[in-house]
Amino acid sequence: MLSAPATTTTPRTGARARWAALAVLMLPVLLVAVDNTVLSFALPLISEALAPSGPQQLWIIDVYPLVLAGLLVPMGALGDRLGRRRLLLIGGTGFTVISAAAAFAPTAAALIAARALMGFFGAMLMPATLSLIRNIFTDPTERRTAIAIWAAGFSGGAALGPIVGGFLLEHFxxxxxxxxxxPVMLPLIVLGPRLVPESRDPNPGPVDPVSVVLALATMTPLTYAIKSFASEGATAVSVGAAVIALLAGIVFVRRQLRRxxxxLDVTLFTRPAFSGAVAANLLSVFSMVGFLYFVSQHLQLVSGLSPMKAGMVLVPGLIVTIVAGLLVVRIVRRITPGTAVVAGLLMNxxxxxxxxxxxxxxxxxxxxxxxxVLGAGVGTAETISNDLILAAVPAEKAGAASAISETAYETGSVLGTAVLGSLLNAAYTAHLVLPAGLSAQQATDAxxxxxGATAVAAQLPASTxxxxxxxxxxxxxSGVLLTSLIGMGLMLVAACIARRTLRHAR
Incomplete structure (x- = not known):
């Protein structure tokens, strides 16, 4: 039996109020998605200004997703307890202030610290937005449309990152x-208290600091292990991090089952529809991020386009992603959700x-x-899989379910870059034939x-x-060919898994 409905301190039932609330909630979604891709374009200028060491440069990129991944589940549960709007506004304010401070960081160490704090506040933002959508839109059709817009914000922000980054870095x-x-977050901070209704679990459990620590000890080392393995292979550090994540994860699950x-209600994963939707969510993001990893490099380094022009090539796919997410809301009235997800994965x-x-x-x-084509698949699969995840729990537990969805998104993002990126780099190294006349350091960099090869070529005579x-x-x-074939195979396997687990989903 479901418990009492989630409390709402400022109820707004009018359609105009609901969609106005969604417009405000999309601001942090777009910002976080753009932030995931725009930083890579700023790294050359950051390196020139702050002169970070090699490890510091890696930490500037990696510390944000490490902190974010470890805190998503605890912050989702905290939002259920304290209030999702309250947590969203705290996260939005903190993210804005720390982002402004990061813009003027005097040293690489200060920028790393700022990025870590951005991860802390960012973990408050994303579960709160999706769980608030779950509570604001109680009609299933309206909820799917809202989730389609929310999912399009993620994929759209990722594609807009190069365009926004290219424009900003060309002028500032x-x-x-x-x-x-x-400017993106100020409207949320100002209008959020007025337009977004508060909601929370009316019967929250007690705060469990041990579970929070165990969640951190599971997701942060896991994310680090994936990234480390992709860049350095199976080192003692990456294997050790994976072992720590595994042990902490086992203890976390056992503790949740006893309380x-x-x-986090881990028994949700025993439901085929829930676990299948989470897997589809993760693998859809995996395909999108992995695809963007090699396509963005091809457009800039092979085709010779600027970051902004390369981003413009991706705009039609962004539009298709949004349209597909909205259309599937109507289509799923005539076909089962599982069929829609399978179709999306096959399009990937x-x-x-x-x-x-x-x-x-x-x-x-x-x-x-x-x-x-991939955008159409991601828009379809992401919209329905997120809806299935949220529909699997009562509205008052939406924060924890949203955190699972966000964790799948972040894990898929990390895996997309790590798996396809490492395979691409390995194939590149295996097929590269170096011309004579390069120094040992130039050969290593290329x-x-x-x-690296493009940078080395700028130092060489024209013929070389x-x-x-x-x-x-x-x-x-050659590496793109290999990773595309592997990506295709993984999507076919994912479609088979979705077909089996989601066949009875409604």
């Missing part, structure tokens, strides 16, 4: 990529197939078409990535540079 300093948080009111497979067949010819038009670039671009496209 590197700090502008952090300062953009201020009368667990922080088709997108990778197009790249495998035509991508190595260097056709930007083919890449645009592939991203449009062998790691296409970007042309030979290096031709070999590097060929090696890179």
């Amino acid at each position: 300093s590197w700090g502008s990529v952090f300062l953009m948080a201020v 009368e009111t667990p922080m 497979a088709v997108g990778f197939t197009i790249v495998a067949v035509t991508g190595t010819w260097g056709s930007d038009l083919a890449l645009m078409l592939a991203f449009m 062998s790691h990535t296409l970007g 540079a042309d030979a290096l670039l031709a070999s590097a671009q060929h090696a890179f496209d």
